[in-house]
Amino acid sequence: MPQISFIQAINQAIAEEMERDPLTFLMGEDVVLGAFGATKGLIDKFGAKRVRNTPISEAGFVGAAVGAAMAGTRPICEVEFASFFYCAFDQICNQAAKLRYMSGGQATMPITFRAVFGAMGGAAAQHSETVYAQFLSVPGLKLVVPSGASDMKGLLKSAIRDNNPVIVFEHGALGWSREDVPQGEHLVPLGKAAVKRPGDNVTVVAIGAMVGKAMSVADKLEQEKISVEVIDPRTLIPLDENAILASVEKTNRIVIADEGHLRGGAAADIAAIVADKGFDFLDAPVRRVTSLDVPIPFSPPLEKAAIADEARIEAAIRDVVGR
């Protein structure tokens, strides 16, 4: 299996899916050049009709993706940075997410939205936010957060084939991370968590770039005979509740690590599910390790202070294991 980067995995997934289906096409900000390299070269393969640079007008082109989906095509719609979704909130939340329901099942919305998110070193508040929590309360969407190149490819291919609006959040700091990635038909189903590492003493549910951090903490704690089970939900909607609850039933302890904010976030949601459905399994409080409830700052020491990191994951694990 060849090792490729997270960004190359995105490129491969899109190219393969566009190859497979002539009604699949790519639109978004600077997709011709490929602002981060993810869509580089696709114009040479598929031409200007199917690879389209949009104007910088998020509400307009996100809405156009909705209309194109209603016309029977499958748009892959890139919004460079996830914080720009705010400019297109109506078209995603009121239109893409709701029109199937509001039309009594007539509309299908096979749209894949893609955007870079997360802290990546001095991008500051308007380019670093983890915004998926904002979509968790919008029924009708699916949310995907890959943690590495292999899942990136497999999840993106599944997202493109899905008949619902799916938002794929691509962590900016993972761009050059490399993994063994199967070539060709490699599909990872939406709604199925991955047990990244089995363990007995505590479950760590880690999302996106937190998976790598949780894994290195688990390696370190293994020396002290603390056995950490790391679970990557991979998709927040649908969420593999069973995998999380089964793990907590085994370990009786849970830490949730997420780069999103504490208030109203993905970690809050998972914590509530565990409290609701897995309370009897618990021997310790549910702990959330998240970013602070501040806009993500520019200056490196401030950014580091705001974002959840290994030290905080480790402290949370020691806390619950010590009880």
Add this chain to the structure above:
Amino acid sequence: MDISKDKLLEMYRTMQKIRHFESKARDLAMAAELPGFVHVSIGEEASATGVCAALRKTDRITSNHRGHGHLIAKGGRLDRMMAEIFGKRTGYCKGKGGSMHIVDYSLGILGANGIVGAGLPIATGSALGAVIAGKDDVTVAFFGDGASNEGTFHESLNLAAVWKLPVVFVCENNGFGEFTPMATVTSVKDIAVRAKAYDIPGHIVDGNDVLEVFRYTSEAVARARAGEGPTLLECKTYRWEGHVVGEQAFLGDGSYREQSEVEEWKRKCPLIRFEKWCAESGKISSAELNKIIAETEKELADAVEFARSSELPAPSEVTDDVYA
């Protein structure tokens, strides 16, 4: 432009259907027989009718909160529309959409929309979808003067213009955004001039003259189908009723327009105008028009009966259709 007699009769029938359907919807809403908000377009029948008369079945439209007329003009059935605004499971959206959100995919009706300006990008994308799929279908976006101040209006005209998409933007300018007179919130007197900013054709159309609307739309549709890009049409018209049925209850004495203005526009009724034209041109007899009125009355009565006697959705249906 030579318009066939069948086409003329079809347009008259459509205008009568809209007038009948909406008058009934207004009365039912006032009698508290309908849930939710009802917005009627009585007085504006000519623009919806003239535009859709220039479209094929496979062409698509997006509509707005005041959308009954557009839907009927595109072929929407009165019975299923009526059932929908009653919230019945036999309605177009199984009772999940209501008056503001009726959709019929088989007729190219991508939906009325509760968000002002939201239909413009969707129509633009629908036109893009036609291009990607290699079809020559055209999409029309219906919207009001209020929506022309939304960012989505400007973003859509720009995008459609740069990609030369087969879309026709139809602004029905009735002079009011909700309760606010257009002149107090809009920088231009005519919305059509905004087309200049996007280097596309923009035309001011008498929105109460169904034949003029049909002619302008036919030209714009031909242009779109030929790959020459979008057109902006501004149909000047007026709504006889309020923004929303029953608004008197919460507006109280807060009148926002003179009754004399309403009366003046009632004298420009698009149906009477068409009837006069028929008489003067000698193309259609009043007996033929009266027959259409009688048939429409019967169709509407059946639609109301269908809606009233249809079942409400079962509570268990609440979770259906969230995902495909």
